[in-house]
Amino acid sequence: MRLQTLKLDPATIILFGATGDLSRRKLFPALFNLFKREMLPPSFAIIGVARRDFSQETFREFVLQALKEFGGYQAHDEQQWNSFCAHLNYAQVNLTEAEHYEKLREVVEQRESEKDIPQNRAFYLAIAPELFSSVSANLKNSRLVETDGWKRLLIEKPFGHDRSSAEKLNREIRAVFEEEEIYRIDHYLGKEMVQNIEVIRFANSLFEPLWNNKYIANVQITSSETVGVEDRGGYYEQAGALRDMAQNHMLQMLMMIAMEPPSSLQKEATRDEKVKVLRSLRTYSVDEVKDHIIRGQYTRFGEYKGYREEEDVDPSSMTDTFVAARLFVDNFRWAGVPFYIRTGKRMPLKSTEIVVEFKNVPENLYFNQHGNLEPNLLSIRIFPYEGIYFKINAKKPGTDGSVSPIAVDFCQNCEGGVNSPEAYERLLHDCLGGDSTYFTRWDEVALAWDFIDPISTAFKEDKVELVSYSAGSWGPPKESHQLLEQNGFHWWPVGEQELPTIHFAKAPFFQVLQDQPNLES
Numbered sequence: 001m002r003l004q005t006l007k008l009d010p011a012t013i014i015l016f017g018a019t020g021d022l023s024r025r026k027l028f029p030a031l032f033n034l035f036k037r038e039m040l041p042p043s044f045a046i047i048g049v050a051r052r053d054f055s056q057e058t059f060r061e062f063v064l065q066a067l068k069e070f071g072g073y074q075a076h077d078e079q080q081w082n083s084f085c086a087h088l089n090y091a092q093v094n095l096t097e098a099e100h101y102e103k104l105r106e107v108v109e110q111r112e113s114e115k116d117i118p119q120n121r122a123f124y125l126a127i128a129p130e131l132f133s134s135v136s137a138n139l140k141n142s143r144l145v146e147t148d149g150w151k152r153l154l155i156e157k158p159f160g161h162d163r164s165s166a167e168k169l170n171r172e173i174r175a176v177f178e179e180e181e182i183y184r185i186d187h188y189l190g191k192e193m194v195q196n197i198e199v200i201r202f203a204n205s206l207f208e209p210l211w212n213n214k215y216i217a218n219v220q221i222t223s224s225e226t227v228g229v230e231d232r233g234g235y236y237e238q239a240g241a242l243r244d245m246a247q248n249h250m251l252q253m254l255m256m257i258a259m260e261p262p263s264s265l266q267k268e269a270t271r272d273e274k275v276k277v278l279r280s281l282r283t284y285s286v287d288e289v290k291d292h293i294i295r296g297q298y299t300r301f302g303e304y305k306g307y308r309e310e311e312d313v314d315p316s317s318m319t320d321t322f323v324a325a326r327l328f329v330d331n332f333r334w335a336g337v338p339f340y341i342r343t344g345k346r347m348p349l350k351s352t353e354i355v356v357e358f359k360n361v362p363e364n365l366y367f368n369q370h371g372n373l374e375p376n377l378l379s380i381r382i383f384p385y386e387g388i389y390f391k392i393n394a395k396k397p398g399t400d401g402s403v404s405p406i407a408v409d410f411c412q413n414c415e416g417g418v419n420s421p422e423a424y425e426r427l428l429h430d431c432l433g434g435d436s437t438y439f440t441r442w443d444e445v446a447l448a449w450d451f452i453d454p455i456s457t458a459f460k461e462d463k464v465e466l467v468s469y470s471a472g473s474w475g476p477p478k479e480s481h482q483l484l485e486q487n488g489f490h491w492w493p494v495g496e497q498e499l500p501t502i503h504f505a506k507a508p509f510f511q512v513l514q515d516q517p518n519l520e521s
């Protein structure tokens with residue numbers, strides 16, 4: 001939607017952490033794709049900053065390898081690569097050495113004058129969070145941020161590890177950048193279907209009138225991963241699923257689902273509505289946490305190691321690798337509707353999906369063959385499929401008069417479908433165009449921590465039992481199940497194996513489904 005309309009000024013992107021994992025896997029592929037689609041500014045420079053002793057050639061070779069490995073680079077991209085390459089430079093900087101920033105400023109100024117780029121600078125910190133403050137201070141001291149044009153800071157999560165550390169970090173970076181210049185990344189907000197939630201909700205008269213506690217029974221937001229902690233044991237030990245996923249990605253999806261319609265598409269309108277959701281989110285006291293939150297940790301199963309056996313993980317670690325929670329948004333629209341979130345590592349599927357369960361019709365006359373009626377479900381599928389899946393009831397063809405569920409299924413990235421931009425493409429593009437809608441504003445960060453902090457305390461003080469689950473399962477089965485059962489609900493299956501996918505371009509629009517199994521096993 002906004003992708004086509006932003007005006008991009010000529011600019012220089014200064015990428016700290018240019019040899020790191022995020023740059024290789026996501027940022028260079030995103031920049032190259034934007035370049036191929038002519039979605040970078042009319043003139044631009046990218047200056048990779050890192051500690052390694054790279055020549056310009058070695059750096060360009062490094063980037064090319066990254067594109068081959070992670071960016072789907074093909075032989076026919078060569079010509080484009082050669083042009084892209086001319087925009088790439090490298091600066092060797094030890095991030096803790098103040099003098100190195102003077103040298104960096106010279107490199108930046110030189111590139112700007114060679115390419116006639118006004119002093120519009122985007123500083124991307126793809127580096128360890130401990131360095132965020134000192135790098136910002138060094139940017140100030142070296143006058144890199146004194147520009148005739150604009151300056152912007154793109155900053156990766158985690159933004160602090162609790163409210164007070166986040167406040168401290170915010171104060172430090174605010175000494176250098178204004179709030180409007182800070183683009184805090186939550187890459188989930190760059191995902192096509194997360195942005196689409198807004199359009200699905202507010203551009204359809206079908207949904208919006210029903211989008212409240214009169215018609216919605218509950219909402220289930222799942223983001224499951226099959227991977228374990230990989231080589232990030234050191235970081236993950238401090239974060240756990242709660243800080244790694246719930247504080248940011250899961251709450252962002254909740255905000256998109258629960259917010260009121262924005263008054264316009266102007267800059268702050270969407271974020272203003274999102275933050276109101278967090279203001280209405282019921283905060284649990286440390287003692288209440290156990291009643292609403294499940295924490296789990298994976299144990300060895302088959303070929304998969306248990307979490308405590310992973311590299312850089314304490315063999316008696318109490319870190320959560322799974323979290324499920326029941327949340328309430330205590331406002332007029334949502335009073336009484338539970339929002340369930342669950343996220344974890346080493347689960348059976350890599351899947352991100354939001355299932356909205358509607359209330360059943362009252363006193364109905366129509367039943368399925370088991371003598372009941374399945375509720376309507378709207379499933380917003382974020383990954384791996386991008387689309388929506390809507391389950392309604394209809395007469396079963398034939399003479400027995402019973403009711404059968406029907407699926408309306410739209411999948412935009414299935415075979416031959418739309419090739420949506422990667423989250424990082426969209427976010428980089430938005431930042432260069434000065435649109436901060438899909439970045440996290442400070443008040444969102446602060447309120448998210450206010451919600452998370454008592455939960456972290458309850459975990460730390462062992463007020464919530466740490467329940468183990470076998471690697472490859474859906475988390476602690478009994479506890480996770482009970483969380484919903486207490487309200488008369490159950491988790492709806494997510495992911496490809498449970499719900500048949502009809503490719504919208506090829507298949508009939510409606511399909512009669514078999515009765516769905518109720519629960520994941």
Ligand code: BG6
Pocket residue numbers: 187223225244245352
């Ligand atoms: C990151 C977390 O923010 O999100 C990772 O730090 C997690 O632990 C990742 O794997 C998941 O993102 P996605 O886009 O693969 O769902």
